[in-house]
Amino acid sequence: MTKVTFLGGCRQVGASAVLVEQAGARIVMDYGTAFNGTQRVPLPTSTRNLTSVLSHAHLDHSGSLPLITGSQSHRVPMYSTKLTKELVKLLLMDMLRINGDSLAFERKEVQTLLQNTRTINYGQPVQVHPKVRFSLHDAGHIPGSASILVETEANGGGPARILYSGDLNTTDTRLVNGAQSLRRLGDLDLIIVESTYAREDHPSRRTVEETFVEASRSTLESGGTVLVPSFAVGRAQEILAVLNQHRHRGFDYPIYVDGMARKVTRIMQQHTKAFSGGPSLRKAAGEVRFIRNSSDRKAALDEPAIIVAPAGMLKGGTAQIYLRNIADDSRSSVLLVGKQLPGTPGAQLLESGEITLGGYHENPITIQVKAKVESFDFSCHVGRREVLEYLKQAQGNPTILTMHGEAASCETLAQNLRERFGFTAQAATCGQTLTFN
């Protein structure tokens, strides 16, 4: 009998974790952290006979891994792509630096995790037990990201084939190609799918790119600064690739990259063969200026320029430093390129034109922003249309469980799958267990 248990990431974004058990072998797919929501870490699970597999580096999938794979008592191997390993190392160390006091693990657990990490390629099967194996398949979300296919052989029953989508995008971007059709994975018994944007349609990528470049151009031509607060992993590099694409069409302004986005770009530059937009990123990164210190920061603000800096929702990061400097300048603009979750400084800025700034060790202050503020949908998740189109291709009439989305998104996607395609589908709940054979 194959058993699947949802440990986290149900009806919320964050703390994703799903456990598959068969014949004594146990595989946990992701073990993330939530920065909002009711459940901050996944349910605990025994480390006995456990193998962990990581879909991608983002902390909502990886942030609690040291709790299980950092264990000294049972060695828990962690599998991921090579690029994901490099990125997760950077993100976990940064998380320790910023939030160390509130975490239930320390540097030594992260080091144990990294020592026990084995890197694999897309499509390379890993046999963890004579009856259980898994493989990674490009999920099109960020460089190095994967969906996870677990295949088990039940005693006296048929095999169970389980696909965990991880974060998924089927649209090609300048950085990564979208995930391929589900058909190539053959018959499936269970699909666990993300629901982040299952109630929204994204505009076309080309339209978003064009309007973003035009908004940048108009600010720069009037002598202002363009601040692009950006998520450090994936989004910042896509923005660099988009800007570079337009660079030789008369759009030739200095582009600066600061903070974690700079470090992540450096890592991706060393792995450009690992993702389709690698050559574009290499070219783009070769033409940007990396900011190392405060005098570089001052220089960036002294001329019409584009500055890409985390955090994407302006919750800390070097983007706050730039925003303080350009807030009073009506020629400048703040171009938001990611979703601004309710309660974040970015959402406040979009709604009110005011922003409350302050790092982890400072008193907060609220300032009026006279610079223009605009928002662009550069999502790297499937939207409503794409997720239905993707799942429609599924072979073998699988059961589908939805997760990684607000409750309404998870429920709407499950309902659409039942009503439109006749799938057995439901929104997963934390602690829920399904069995096969």
Ligand SMILES: [Zn+2]
């Ligand atoms: Zn992600």
